[in-house]
Amino acid sequence: MRHDPMNPITFDLFADAEPEQLPRREQIGEQSCVLRGFALPWMERLLPALASVLEAAPFRQMVTPGGFTMSVALSSCGTLGWTTDRSGYRYTRLDPQTGQPWPAMPEVFLQMAQAAAKEGGFDDFVPDSCLINRYIPGAKMSLHQDKDEKSYGAPIVSVSLGLPAMFLFGGFERSDKSLRIPLFHGDIVVWGGVDRLRYHGVLPVKDGEHPRLGEQRINFTFRTAG
Numbered sequence: 001m002r003h004d005p006m007n008p009i010t011f012d013l014f015a016d017a018e019p020e021q022l023p024r025r026e027q028i029g030e031q032s033c034v035l036r037g038f039a040l041p042w043m044e045r046l047l048p049a050l051a052s053v054l055e056a057a058p059f060r061q062m063v064t065p066g067g068f069t070m071s072v073a074l075s076s077c078g079t080l081g082w083t084t085d086r087s088g089y090r091y092t093r094l095d096p097q098t099g100q101p102w103p104a105m106p107e108v109f110l111q112m113a114q115a116a117a118k119e120g121g122f123d124d125f126v127p128d129s130c131l132i133n134r135y136i137p138g139a140k141m142s143l144h145q146d147k148d149e150k151s152y153g154a155p156i157v158s159v160s161l162g163l164p165a166m167f168l169f170g171g172f173e174r175s176d177k178s179l180r181i182p183l184f185h186g187d188i189v190v191w192g193g194v195d196r197l198r199y200h201g202v203l204p205v206k207d208g209e210h211p212r213l214g215e216q217r218i219n220f221t222f223r224t225a226g
Ligand code: SIN
Pocket: 131, 133, 141, 158, 167, 200, 201, 202, 219, 221
Protein backbone atom coordinates (compact mmCIF):
# COMPACT_ATOMS: atom_id res chain seq x y z
CA MET A 1 0.00 0.00 0.00
CA ARG A 2 1.39 3.42 -0.93
CA HIS A 3 1.44 6.42 1.36
CA ASP A 4 -1.60 8.66 0.96
CA PRO A 5 -0.43 12.20 1.86
CA MET A 6 -3.98 13.15 2.84
CA ASN A 7 -4.32 10.38 5.36
CA PRO A 8 -1.93 10.59 8.33
CA ILE A 9 -2.97 7.12 9.51
CA THR A 10 -1.18 5.54 6.56
CA PHE A 11 1.85 7.81 6.91
CA ASP A 12 4.84 5.57 7.00
CA LEU A 13 8.41 6.84 6.86
CA PHE A 14 9.66 3.46 5.75
CA ALA A 15 7.28 3.21 2.78
CA ASP A 16 8.30 6.72 1.78
CA ALA A 17 12.05 6.21 1.83
CA GLU A 18 12.85 5.78 -1.84
CA PRO A 19 16.24 4.35 -2.76
CA GLU A 20 17.18 7.49 -4.75
CA GLN A 21 17.16 9.53 -1.54
CA LEU A 22 19.61 7.22 0.17
CA PRO A 23 23.40 7.35 -0.17
CA ARG A 24 24.79 4.97 -2.77
CA ARG A 25 26.98 3.32 -0.18
CA GLU A 26 26.53 3.18 3.58
CA GLN A 27 29.07 1.76 5.97
CA ILE A 28 27.13 -0.14 8.64
CA GLY A 29 30.09 -1.73 10.42
CA GLU A 30 33.86 -1.84 10.26
CA GLN A 31 33.69 -4.37 7.40
CA SER A 32 30.01 -4.14 6.41
CA CYS A 33 28.18 -1.93 3.98
CA VAL A 34 24.94 -1.43 2.07
CA LEU A 35 25.31 -0.89 -1.69
CA ARG A 36 22.11 0.78 -2.88
CA GLY A 37 20.80 -0.41 -6.25
CA PHE A 38 23.96 -2.40 -6.93
CA ALA A 39 22.02 -5.34 -8.46
CA LEU A 40 19.91 -3.18 -10.82
CA PRO A 41 22.29 -3.25 -13.82
CA TRP A 42 22.26 -7.09 -13.68
CA MET A 43 18.47 -7.41 -13.41
CA GLU A 44 17.67 -8.31 -17.02
CA ARG A 45 20.00 -11.30 -16.83
CA LEU A 46 19.37 -12.06 -13.17
CA LEU A 47 15.61 -12.68 -13.27
CA PRO A 48 15.59 -15.22 -16.14
CA ALA A 49 18.53 -17.03 -14.46
CA LEU A 50 16.57 -17.09 -11.20
CA ALA A 51 13.54 -18.55 -13.00
CA SER A 52 15.59 -21.45 -14.38
CA VAL A 53 17.16 -22.17 -10.99
CA LEU A 54 13.69 -22.28 -9.44
CA GLU A 55 12.41 -24.58 -12.15
CA ALA A 56 15.05 -27.14 -11.18
CA ALA A 57 14.88 -26.51 -7.41
CA PRO A 58 11.47 -25.03 -6.48
CA PHE A 59 10.92 -23.06 -3.30
CA ARG A 60 9.88 -25.16 -0.34
CA GLN A 61 9.11 -24.44 3.29
CA MET A 62 11.50 -26.14 5.67
CA VAL A 63 11.19 -27.23 9.27
CA THR A 64 13.69 -26.17 11.95
CA PRO A 65 15.22 -28.70 14.35
CA GLY A 66 12.80 -27.29 16.95
CA GLY A 67 9.85 -28.37 14.77
CA PHE A 68 8.77 -24.94 13.50
CA THR A 69 7.94 -24.44 9.82
CA MET A 70 9.87 -21.42 8.54
CA SER A 71 7.70 -18.60 7.15
CA VAL A 72 10.35 -18.03 4.48
CA ALA A 73 10.48 -20.54 1.59
CA LEU A 74 13.96 -21.62 0.47
CA SER A 75 15.92 -22.89 -2.47
CA SER A 76 19.63 -22.90 -3.31
CA CYS A 77 22.05 -23.02 -6.17
CA GLY A 78 25.77 -23.68 -6.37
CA THR A 79 27.78 -26.71 -5.30
CA LEU A 80 26.25 -26.59 -1.83
CA GLY A 81 22.72 -25.79 -0.72
CA TRP A 82 21.51 -25.06 2.79
CA THR A 83 18.73 -27.14 4.30
CA THR A 84 17.12 -27.68 7.65
CA ASP A 85 14.87 -30.40 9.03
CA ARG A 86 14.12 -32.01 12.38
CA SER A 87 17.63 -33.48 12.53
CA GLY A 88 19.46 -30.16 12.09
CA TYR A 89 20.87 -27.55 9.71
CA ARG A 90 23.41 -28.46 7.08
CA TYR A 91 24.84 -27.80 3.66
CA THR A 92 24.26 -30.63 1.17
CA ARG A 93 25.44 -31.36 -2.37
CA LEU A 94 22.07 -32.84 -3.35
CA ASP A 95 18.69 -31.17 -3.12
CA PRO A 96 16.86 -33.49 -0.68
CA GLN A 97 13.58 -32.79 -2.49
CA THR A 98 14.70 -33.84 -5.97
CA GLY A 99 17.64 -36.09 -5.09
CA GLN A 100 19.61 -34.15 -7.75
CA PRO A 101 22.59 -31.83 -7.33
CA TRP A 102 21.55 -28.24 -6.65
CA PRO A 103 21.35 -26.20 -9.88
CA ALA A 104 24.67 -24.67 -10.90
CA MET A 105 25.21 -21.08 -9.88
CA PRO A 106 24.38 -18.96 -12.95
CA GLU A 107 27.30 -16.94 -14.29
CA VAL A 108 25.42 -13.67 -13.74
CA PHE A 109 24.88 -14.54 -10.05
CA LEU A 110 28.59 -15.15 -9.61
CA GLN A 111 29.70 -12.01 -11.46
CA MET A 112 27.35 -9.80 -9.49
CA ALA A 113 28.28 -11.35 -6.13
CA GLN A 114 31.99 -10.98 -6.84
CA ALA A 115 31.59 -7.36 -7.97
CA ALA A 116 29.59 -6.53 -4.82
CA ALA A 117 32.11 -8.28 -2.55
CA LYS A 118 34.91 -6.31 -4.19
CA GLU A 119 33.03 -3.05 -3.69
CA GLY A 120 32.64 -4.07 -0.04
CA GLY A 121 36.40 -4.59 0.31
CA PHE A 122 36.59 -8.37 -0.24
CA ASP A 123 38.63 -8.98 -3.37
CA ASP A 124 38.77 -12.73 -3.84
CA PHE A 125 35.27 -13.90 -3.05
CA VAL A 126 34.51 -17.34 -4.51
CA PRO A 127 31.01 -18.32 -3.38
CA ASP A 128 30.08 -22.00 -3.68
CA SER A 129 26.53 -21.51 -2.42
CA CYS A 130 23.65 -19.13 -2.95
CA LEU A 131 20.71 -19.54 -0.62
CA ILE A 132 17.50 -18.13 -2.09
CA ASN A 133 14.83 -16.95 0.34
CA ARG A 134 11.28 -16.05 -0.62
CA TYR A 135 9.26 -13.84 1.73
CA ILE A 136 5.55 -13.39 1.16
CA PRO A 137 3.93 -10.57 3.17
CA GLY A 138 4.10 -11.49 6.86
CA ALA A 139 7.17 -13.72 6.45
CA LYS A 140 10.20 -12.83 8.56
CA MET A 141 13.56 -14.15 9.65
CA SER A 142 14.51 -14.09 13.32
CA LEU A 143 17.90 -12.82 14.44
CA HIS A 144 20.59 -15.39 13.73
CA GLN A 145 24.26 -15.72 12.83
CA ASP A 146 25.43 -17.37 9.58
CA LYS A 147 27.76 -19.93 11.06
CA ASP A 148 27.20 -23.22 9.24
CA GLU A 149 30.01 -22.43 6.76
CA LYS A 150 33.32 -24.26 7.13
CA SER A 151 35.30 -21.08 7.57
CA TYR A 152 34.41 -17.46 8.20
CA GLY A 153 37.16 -16.03 5.99
CA ALA A 154 34.71 -15.13 3.20
CA PRO A 155 32.01 -12.47 3.48
CA ILE A 156 28.24 -12.85 3.10
CA VAL A 157 26.78 -11.02 0.10
CA SER A 158 23.04 -10.50 0.47
CA VAL A 159 20.88 -9.28 -2.44
CA SER A 160 17.33 -7.94 -2.05
CA LEU A 161 14.73 -8.15 -4.82
CA GLY A 162 11.04 -7.24 -4.93
CA LEU A 163 9.14 -5.85 -1.95
CA PRO A 164 11.10 -3.78 0.58
CA ALA A 165 11.94 -5.12 4.01
CA MET A 166 13.43 -3.89 7.26
CA PHE A 167 16.77 -5.62 7.79
CA LEU A 168 18.11 -5.90 11.33
CA PHE A 169 21.87 -5.78 11.68
CA GLY A 170 22.90 -6.55 15.23
CA GLY A 171 26.03 -7.28 17.21
CA PHE A 172 27.75 -10.45 18.35
CA GLU A 173 25.16 -11.31 21.01
CA ARG A 174 21.52 -11.91 20.18
CA SER A 175 20.54 -9.31 22.80
CA ASP A 176 22.73 -6.53 21.30
CA LYS A 177 20.88 -3.58 19.85
CA SER A 178 20.28 -3.89 16.09
CA LEU A 179 20.50 -1.27 13.37
CA ARG A 180 17.28 -1.11 11.33
CA ILE A 181 18.07 -0.79 7.66
CA PRO A 182 15.32 -0.59 5.03
CA LEU A 183 16.28 -2.65 1.96
CA PHE A 184 14.80 -2.15 -1.49
CA HIS A 185 14.80 -3.94 -4.83
CA GLY A 186 18.40 -4.11 -6.05
CA ASP A 187 20.14 -3.30 -2.76
CA ILE A 188 23.07 -5.46 -1.64
CA VAL A 189 24.48 -5.83 1.88
CA VAL A 190 27.99 -7.16 2.36
CA TRP A 191 29.39 -8.21 5.73
CA GLY A 192 32.58 -10.08 6.50
CA GLY A 193 35.92 -9.95 8.29
CA VAL A 194 35.46 -8.71 11.85
CA ASP A 195 31.69 -8.39 11.18
CA ARG A 196 31.23 -11.87 9.71
CA LEU A 197 29.37 -13.26 12.73
CA ARG A 198 27.06 -10.30 13.39
CA TYR A 199 23.47 -11.26 14.20
CA HIS A 200 20.97 -10.27 11.52
CA GLY A 201 17.33 -10.82 10.63
CA VAL A 202 14.33 -9.43 8.75
CA LEU A 203 11.11 -7.95 10.20
CA PRO A 204 7.81 -9.25 8.79
CA VAL A 205 7.49 -8.09 5.18
CA LYS A 206 4.62 -5.67 4.67
CA ASP A 207 1.82 -6.13 2.15
CA GLY A 208 2.57 -4.71 -1.24
CA GLU A 209 2.93 -5.38 -4.90
CA HIS A 210 6.30 -4.95 -6.57
CA PRO A 211 6.17 -4.00 -10.28
CA ARG A 212 8.69 -6.69 -11.29
CA LEU A 213 8.24 -9.40 -8.67
CA GLY A 214 4.67 -9.02 -7.41
CA GLU A 215 3.71 -9.83 -3.84
CA GLN A 216 7.05 -11.11 -2.64
CA ARG A 217 10.56 -10.31 -1.54
CA ILE A 218 13.37 -12.53 -2.75
CA ASN A 219 16.78 -12.53 -1.10
CA PHE A 220 19.97 -14.22 -2.23
CA THR A 221 22.78 -14.84 0.21
CA PHE A 222 26.05 -15.82 -1.36
CA ARG A 223 28.47 -17.70 0.85
CA THR A 224 31.62 -19.72 0.72
CA ALA A 225 30.32 -22.73 2.60
CA GLY A 226 32.66 -25.63 1.92
C1 SIN B 1 19.42 -14.38 5.66
O1 SIN B 1 19.98 -13.97 6.65
O2 SIN B 1 19.61 -15.55 5.24
C2 SIN B 1 18.46 -13.54 4.87
C3 SIN B 1 18.65 -12.07 5.00
C4 SIN B 1 17.64 -11.32 4.18
O3 SIN B 1 16.62 -11.90 3.77
O4 SIN B 1 17.83 -10.11 3.94
